[in-house]
Amino acid sequence: MRNIWIIGRRELAAYFTSPVAYVFIVIFLALAGGLTFFFGNWLERGQADLQVFFIYHPYLYLFLIPAVGMRLWAEERKSGTMEFLMTLPISTGQAVIGKFVAAWIFAGIALLLTFPIWITVNFLGDPDNGVIVTAYVGSWLMAGGFLALSSSVSALTKNQVVAFVLAAVLGFIFLMSGVEIVQAFFRAWAPQKFVDAVAELSFLSNFTDLSQGVIDVRDILFFASVIGVALFINTAIVEIKKSA
Amino acid sequence: MSTLLEIEGLTKRFGPITAVDDITFSVERGEVLGFLGPNGAGKSTTMKMATGYLSPTAGNITVCGYDVRLHPIEAKRRIGYLPEGAPLYGDMTPNSLLNFVCDIRKLPRDQRRQGLDHAIESLHLHQVLHQPIETLSKGYKRRVGLAQAIVHDPDVLILDEPTDGLDPNQKHEVHKLLGRMASTKAIIISTHILEEVDAVCSRAIIISQGRIVADEKPSQLEARSRFHNAVGIRIAAEGAERCVSVLNEISEVHSVQQVVQPSGLNELVAFSANGGNIIGQVRTAIDRSGLDVVEMFIERGRLEDVFRDLTLGAPAAAEVKEEAGNA
Known part of the structure; x- marks a missing residue:
């Protein structure tokens, strides 16, 4: 546990020593706000909730989270620091979790910085703040899901651009697995049961309930499992890559 | 003496390529082992396996009694490792990096202060302590x-080309540092620089x-050289020809090699026929001939020569003769 935190702290500091972190946060905030106001017509809707704010998060994360996660392992492998890190007395799992946690906290900070919109909605009306908190937590969980996928993929390559693209593609499959184009892709060759299972893996459907304030344990378990399984695979990839 | 590092039957294959082929050796406390070999010979691969980074295809590695594969954390705790090329987090400063390593290695407070002071002091890092590592020169990196390899005072120190990129003064400092630490640790260094073996390795x-x-002492390696116990003579060009014939008459002299030096002096090397000491015979013969010799010395043997012999498979002697002929 202590090692995870030491690694996480170093990694988090690494995010903030580069200007990329600040650029990322600004882009995230600008897009999150812009989409809410211009595409969601948040003000015109005349409703005191943040539905149209959260509804765009899956698509924002699809492109922005791979940008956060792409460097996690690709950079270590490229610069050779992976050898330095992995010959310290820590387990591979601790390194994987520590790095993931740092990136997740970073995503959480970006998410928290959207707080003005929460203040605004409370100023303009009388929203159900329980729903908003649930939606924030759900959004952060979903970000964790995307991030765990990005982290695993990042361990596959030394090239951050490749890591970004692979993570976005993988994220797209998970995001859209309930949607017809992905379903059709699987229906062509897989049995119906498998196609249904794929639909269950959809980030979109699992997030929708949470974003509307419905706390369904299955949704929370879903994102927790995605994170757990992805990080487990991540650990295996790191083990394999360092030995080859 | 106690054995701190034991490597037994170590083998690593990458697909069809065998990078390390059944290597066995051990290092005791107090030893400084020089790890030599041409590029691609398997030095770094062996070190990567010893530090638990690569997993071996076959064989065992034991560090201070801990099997690296079964107890990697315990083993790694007792190793200080400088990977090839000294990869470090460029965004960190030396100060934050060293503290990160101390945290991970769970050093108690006083040991930490001591370790940091010692490492910073002996490697002269004061000036750059708060500068990002990516902005530092190669030598500083x-x-x-x-x-970071010595901060926790490890029992086993594994350094992959520790003096690469250092200037002669810095090299000398590092050699002194290794010499000071040698008695309490088992140290392995890989290097291309053969003088380094003479300077620091036991x-x-x-x-x-x-x-x-x-697998020998440096002096034993030198003894394998055909230069071992050869006698070098510097003499003015006029006397060179006669000196060669005088030397050739001595029965213990195998052959004589002549090199013209830029200074105008000629250098002659009289090789010993049986590897024994021939300086007595040579001096008697020179004195008797009345030749005016500028300098006379015994060669200990040339590691380079032995290195080439051993790693190229064919004796390097032929090549040396050729060079001599050209000269």
Whole structure:
């Protein structure tokens, strides 16, 4: 546990020593706000909730989270620091979790910085703040899901651009697995049961309930499992890559 | 003496390529082992396996009694490692990096202060302590890499080309540092620089194509050289021809090699026929001939020569003769 935190702290500091972190946060905030106001017509809707704010998060994360996660392992492998890190007395799992946690906290900070919109909605009306908190937590969980996928993929390559693209593609499959184009892709060759299972893996459907304030344990378990399984695979990839 | 590092039957294959082929050796406390070999001989691969980074295809590695594969954390705790090229987090400063390593290695407070002071002091890092590592010169980066390897005072120190990129003064400092630490640790360094073996190593292993071809004291290695116990003579050009014939008459002299030096003096090397000491015979013969010799010295043997012999497979002697002929 202590090692995870030491690694996480170093990694988090690494995010903030580069200007990329600040650029990322600004882009995230600008897009999150812009989409809410211009595409969601948040003000015109005349409703005191943040539905149209959260509804765009899956698509924002699809492109922005791979940008956060792409460097996690690709950079270590490229610069050779992976050898330095992995010959310290820590387990591979601790390194994987520590790095993931740092990136997740970073995503959480970006998410928290959207707080003005929460203040605004409370100023303009009388929203159900329980729903908003649930939606924030759900959004952060979903970000964790995307991030765990990005982290695993990042361990596959030394090239951050490749890591970004692979993570976005993988994220797209998970995001859209309930949607017809992905379903059709699987229906062509897989049995119906498998196609249904794929639909269950959809980030979109699992997030929708949470974003509307419905706390369904299955949704929370879903994102927790995605994170757990992805990080487990991540650990295996790191083990394999360092030995080859 | 206690054995701190034991390597037994170590083998690593990458697909069809065998990088390390059945290597066995051990290092005791107090030893500084020089790990020599041409590029691609398997030096770094062996070190990567010893530090638990790569997993071996076959064989065992034991560090202070802990099997690296079964108890990697315990083993790694007792190792200080400088990887090839000294990779470090460029966004960190030497100060934050060293503290990160101390945190991970769970050093108690006073041991931490001592370790940091010692590492920073002996590698002269004061000036750059708060500068991002990516802005440092190659020499400084290498020294930060060394500092993180010694900060926890490990029993086993594994350094992959520790003096690469250092200037002669810095090299000398690092040699002194290794000399000071030698008595309490088992140290392995890999190097291309053969003088370094003379300067710091108590033992040398030469590996070629993944196999150990020599495992001896540096002096024993030198004794394998045909230059071992040869007598070098510097003499003015006029006397050179006569000196060669005088030397050739001595029965213990195998052959004489002549090199013209830029200074105008000629250097002659009289090789010993049986590897024994021939300085007595040579001096008597020179004195009797009345030749005016500028300088006379005994060669200890040339490591380079031995290195080439062992790693190229064919004796380097032929090549040396050729060079002499050209000269």
